[in-house]
Amino acid sequence: xxxxxxxxxxxxxxxxxxLLTLAGFVIVAKAGYIMVAKKDYWDVVSSKTKIDSxxxxxxxxxxxxxxGQLMASSIPEYRIYMDYQPGKMRGxxxxxAVRHKxxxxxxxxxxxxxxxxxELFPSKTAEEFKxxxxxxRQRKIKDGSIGERHWAIWPYRIDYGTFKEVKKLPIFQMSPxxxxxxxxxxxxxxxxxxxxxxxxxxxMFGAIDSAKCxxxxxxxxxxxxxxxxxxxxxxRDKYVKVTVAPPVNGSDIVTTIDVGMQDLAERSLVEELKxxxxxxxxxxxxxxxxGDVKAIVNMTKxxxxxxxxxxxxxxxxxxxxxSVFKTASFLVALDDEVVDTSYVIHTGxxxxxxxxxxxxxxxxxxxGYGDIxxxxxxxxxxxIGVSYVIDKFYHDHPEKYVKGxxxxxxHEDLALPLVGYLPPKIRMPxxxxxxxxxxxxxxxxxxxxxxxxxxxxxxxxxxxYNAIANDGKMMRPRFVKQVLREGEVVYExxxxxxxEQIASPKAIATMQTxxxxxxxxxxxxxAGSRSFKVxxxxxxxxxxxxxxxxxxxxxxxxxxxxxxxxxxxxxYTCIVCLKKPGLPxxxxxxxxxxxxxxxxxxxxxxxxxxxxxxxxxxSNFVPDVKNGDMIATNYVLGQxxxxxxxxxxxxxxxxxxxxxxxxxxxxxxxxxxQKVANGIMPDVTGMGASDAVYLLESYGLKVxxxxxxxxxxxxxxxxxxxxxxxxxxxxxxxx
Numbered sequence: 136x137x138x139x140x141x142x143x144x145x146x147x148x149x150x151x152x153x154l155l156t157l158a159g160f161v162i163v164a165k166a167g168y169i170m171v172a173k174k175d176y177w178d179v180v181s182s183k184t185k186i187d188s189x190x191x192x193x194x195x196x197x198x199x200x201x202x203g204q205l206m207a208s209s210i211p212e213y214r215i216y217m218d219y220q221p222g223k224m225r226g227x228x229x230x231x232a233v234r235h236k237x238x239x240x241x242x243x244x245x246x247x248x249x250x251x252x253x254e255l256f257p258s259k260t261a262e263e264f265k266x267x268x269x270x271x272r273q274r275k276i277k278d279g280s281i282g283e284r285h286w287a288i289w290p291y292r293i294d295y296g297t298f299k300e301v302k303k304l305p306i307f308q309m310s311p312x313x314x315x316x317x318x319x320x321x322x323x324x325x326x327x328x329x330x331x332x333x334x335x336x337x338x339m340f341g342a343i344d345s346a347k348c349x350x351x352x353x354x355x356x357x358x359x360x361x362x363x364x365x366x367x368x369x370x371r372d373k374y375v376k377v378t379v380a381p382p383v384n385g386s387d388i389v390t391t392i393d394v395g396m397q398d399l400a401e402r403s404l405v406e407e408l409k410x411x412x413x414x415x416x417x418x419x420x421x422x423x424x425x426g427d428v429k430a431i432v433n434m435t436k437x438x439x440x441x442x443x444x445x446x447x448x449x450x451x452x453x454x455x456x457x458s459v460f461k462t463a464s465f466l467v468a469l470d471d472e473v474v475d476t477s478y479v480i481h482t483g484x485x486x487x488x489x490x491x492x493x494x495x496x497x498x499x500x501x502x503g504y505g506d507i508x509x510x511x512x513x514x515x516x517x518x519i520g521v522s523y524v525i526d527k528f529y530h531d532h533p534e535k536y537v538k539g540x541x542x543x544x545x546h547e548d549l550a551l552p553l554v555g556y557l558p559p560k561i562r563m564p565x566x567x568x569x570x571x572x573x574x575x576x577x578x579x580x581x582x583x584x585x586x587x588x589x590x591x592x593x594x595x596x597x598x599x600y601n602a603i604a605n606d607g608k609m610m611r612p613r614f615v616k617q618v619l620r621e622g623e624v625v626y627e628x629x630x631x632x633x634x635e636q637i638a639s640p641k642a643i644a645t646m647q648t649x650x651x652x653x654x655x656x657x658x659x660x661x662a663g664s665r666s667f668k669v670x671x672x673x674x675x676x677x678x679x680x681x682x683x684x685x686x687x688x689x690x691x692x693x694x695x696x697x698x699x700x701x702x703x704x705x706x707y708t709c710i711v712c713l714k715k716p717g718l719p720x721x722x723x724x725x726x727x728x729x730x731x732x733x734x735x736x737x738x739x740x741x742x743x744x745x746x747x748x749x750x751x752x753x754s755n756f757v758p759d760v761k762n763g764d765m766i767a768t769n770y771v772l773g774q775x776x777x778x779x780x781x782x783x784x785x786x787x788x789x790x791x792x793x794x795x796x797x798x799x800x801x802x803x804x805x806x807x808x809q810k811v812a813n814g815i816m817p818d819v820t821g822m823g824a825s826d827a828v829y830l831l832e833s834y835g836l837k838v839x840x841x842x843x844x845x846x847x848x849x850x851x852x853x854x855x856x857x858x859x860x861x862x863x864x865x866x867x868x869x870x
Contacts, residue, residue: 191378193360195322196385198336198350200394201427201616205327206336207351212292212323215301219272219282221315237306237315241272244305251304255297256289292321324351332397334447335431335553335614336390349447350390350614353552357618360385386625389617391427396420396737400430403732404711405442408434411725413715416442417449419597420733423705425630426601426610430733450556453590457676458722459697459710460545460586461521463599465513466646467539470638473528476510476645482519489526490577494519497675510649514657516673522581533564533580544609544637545591545599552614560590586676593712596697600671601708602634603650604699607643609634651702662696662727667738670705671698671730673723678714692720696727700734709733757804760797761845762819763826765806768797778803794830796821818853819865820846827865837862844869 198207221237249265256264271286293301298318301307307316324339337349346352363382400418408416413436420430431449434442446452468474485496485503496503496517504517512520529536540546540561548558561583564575582588594612602609611631618626637643650670654663663669674695697710711726711733721727757777760768765781772779780803794817795808811817817834819827827846828838834857841864850864851857 191363191365191382192320192322193362193382194384195324195360196358197387198358199387199389199619200392201390201429202393203389204394206332206390206392206394207324207326209322210325211295212321213295213298213318214292214321215288215298215316215318217268217271217286217288218284218311218315218317219286220280220284221312240306240314245269248304248306252288252301255300292323328394328398330444331394331401332392332431333444334433335392335428348554350388350553352554354388354615357388358385387619388615389619391422391425391429391613391616392431393429395740396733397430397432399736400733401432401434403729403736404432404434406732407725407729408436408442408713411713411715413713415448415452415714416729417452417593417710417712418729418733419449419593419710420737421597421601421612421708423601423604423699423708424610426598426613427616427630428612428614429707447553447555448593450551450553450592450594453557453560453592454678454693455587455589455676456591456596457586457674457693457695458516458518459596459600459672459674459695460589460591461513461516461584462603462646462650462672463540463543463545464521464525464536464584465509465649466543466603466638466642467536468509468524468528469642469645470543471528471535471539474509474524476508476649478509478524479506480509480512480517480520480523481506482512482517482523485519487519487523489522489581492578494522494581496520510652513649513672514653516653516658516675518585522584525584526581530580533575536580536584537561537563542637543599544602544634545595547595547598547609547633549595549598549611549633551594551612556594557592559592559595562588586674593695593710596695597708597710598633599637600697600699600710602637603643603646604670604705604708607636607638607640608632609637647702650698654698654702658723659696659698659727661724662698662730662734664700664731664735664738666735667700668702669698669700669730669734670702671696671727673721673727675720675722689716690718691716692718694720694722694726696722696730698730700738707734707737757799757801760799760804761823761826762796762809762821763794763823763830765793765795765797765808768804769806772804780805794826814857816849816851816853816855816857816863819849820853822846824865824867831863835859835861839864840867841865842867 195209197205197209200206219237245265245268246261249261249268252264253259253261268286268288271283273281274283274286275281276283288301302316306314308314309316311317326333326336333349335349337351337353338347339345339351340347346355346358351358361383364379365377400420404416404418407413415436416432416434418430418432419428421428431447433444433446433448435445435448437443437445482496482504484505485499485501487494496515496519498504504511504515504520507515507517507520509520509524511517512524525536546559546561549556562573562575564579565573566575568574579588598609598612609632611633613628613630616628617624638646647670650672651668653659653672654669658673659669659671662671662673674693674697676693676695678691678693691714693712693714695710695712697708699705699708709730711729713726713729715725758772758775760772769779769781793808794811795806798805798807809818817830819830822830823845824840824843828840831838836851836857837860839862844867846865847868848866851861
């Protein structure tokens with residue numbers, strides 16, 4: 136091994152180290168020069184290759200029915216554009232070769248592209264598409280270059296299927312950086328059940344992708360999610376998306392709406408609206424124990440004569456409720472114990488003077504109701520009966536009556552999670568104001584007691600009656616049950632009690648009985664059912680036409696029926712309201728008829744459908760069994776659960792068919808083997824045709840049949856000796 140010569144090697148290492156050090160200094164100096172002296176230049180270059188803070192939109196959450204069916208969901212929609220200067224970097228001239236190639240492609244394919252677009256969008260001709268595309272291609276933009284960079288091919292959004300078809304056209308197949316075809320993506324809302332519960336579920340402003348009304352608006356922050364942020368970085372002539380913060384998709388909300396009940400309520404209401412030529416209708420179905428709104432329908436007659444959900448009248452249409460308000464008036468009186476159901480009212484001939492004005496019952500032209508008690512006054516909806524009681528006991532202290540209305544919950548602000556809800560307006564006595572609308576006159580109390588001079592939306596009325604059905608406990612109407620994220624429950628609402636007891640248990644029980652009698656023996660008969668008990672109250676009120684009052688031109692009526700079912704064990708409360716012009720007008724006959732359809736349809740799902748539930752305990756369930764194959768008979772009876780007594784050797788069943796007779800009683804069937812020697816005619820009476828023919832032909836006999844049913848008689852008697860070629864005639868008869 137040679138000796139290391141440091142004098143020769145070390146200078147070489149030193150020279151290399153010096154060169155590397157100098158190179159390092161040069162690199163550092165160059166980097167410093169670029170960072171300081173050339174900073175502005177490279178910032179411009181960077182801005183051309185990188186786009187910062189590009190918003191990534193999340194997917195909007197779904198709205199589901201109570202059983203998980205989609206009521207509103209997001210699907211992608213697209214707006215399509217053309218960039219006639221693809222690949223152009225900001226501040227630079229478009230490459231001449233790329234531009235020449237595109238010019239050639241457009242000259243070749245412009246006609247086929249126009250024809251393809253016409254086939255996809257027939258409302259515009261191929262010639263119109265061609266002219267439109269050429270216009271964008273030839274337009275001069277601000278920087279002096281020719282060709283728009285964001286030229287709309289079609290002015291409206293298109294669905295995914297149509298977008299894929301557009302992408303198949305020439306040039307459009309190319310990447311955006313080469314061909315110029317590009318798009319904007321939107322999360323569009325679709326409702327699989329169409330307009331069902333549209334105003335409650337809500338709608339979106341499609342163009343700006345924002346909520347318009349309903350649950351879409353009220354729960355927008357939950358459904359919308361959180362935007363993400365990404366960068367677009369140019370790497371080797373391609374833009375690469377770099378995600379900085381991914382978008383967080385919106386959560387799903389589970390509503391209390393039952394699609395089946397909603398559809399039933401909508402169809403029933405629209406059918407009656409068309410029949411009565413009504414201008415508006417409302418139906419609300421609420422679950423008694425929880426306050427869950429299972430169906431809510433708001434129909435308005437449009438100019439084309441069709442009924443659509445345009446405004447959520449159920450929560451926003453405050454009006455004078457009419458006779459359904461009488462229940463609240465009498466509940467106050469019963470709770471204050473100023474009267475009981477036996478208190479007699481002298482309604483006379485149906486007309487009574489009330490502080491200078493005539494109070495009339497609906498049957499005044501037939502002589503009125505005469506002397507009736509409090510319970511009967513509500514059953515027949517006597518205006519005089521209700522107003523007389525309230526005026527007699529609260530005239531000197533009307534504020535006590537109004538406080539009573541507040542106490543029983545008819546005035547409660549429900550604080551609903553829906554934009555547009557208007558709480559009730561029931562004013563306190565005021566005789567000093569100069570405002571005519573607020574002035575409390577001597578006639579205010581009696582007319583208020585029968586549903587006038589108040590403003591209440593249907594949702595408040597149904598919540599009040601629901602409290603009566605719920606033994607006095609008032610529940611807040613609930614529209615949303617759960618919030619889900621990726622199928623997991625992140626928040627769950629609970630049924631909320633507004634008032635533990637709106638009135639004494641005695642007063643509530645009394646009112647429940649009276650309301651049941653309204654349907655069974657009062658004016659609400661059409662709302663009743665033969666299958667279950669119904670309780671409720673009718674309402675027919677004249678509608679004030681604003682400043683014109685009640686008697687300007689044609690009379691308008693607000694018809695309603697509100698109640699609960701089944702009355703002996705309430706599950707649901709429902710209100711139906713109709714607004715119509717002219718007579719006939721009957722809350723019980725028109726709104727009550729819709730209530731009947733809804734309640735019958737809802738309760739039908741509780742009918743017992745099992746065979747054993749449908750059975751009559753007095754009937755005989757043991758079938759009438761034919762003679763014949765005992766093995767098959769025993770198997771079928773076993774499947775039906777019928778007890779059998781087998782009087783034959785079970786081992787024989789392993790060797791073949793066991794022929795015999797069957798005898799039935801009320802509890803079981805006895806199966807007995809028929810033992811017949813070879814060459815001897817068997818007894819086939821009582822057998823079915825197939826068993827009898829099979830058995831006799833196995834003995835070598837020819838068989839002729841006449842009639843239908845089981846064998847009544849046989850031409851060869853039982854026990855006779857058989858000979859080859861014999862024919863047996865069987866007479867069949869239904870026994």
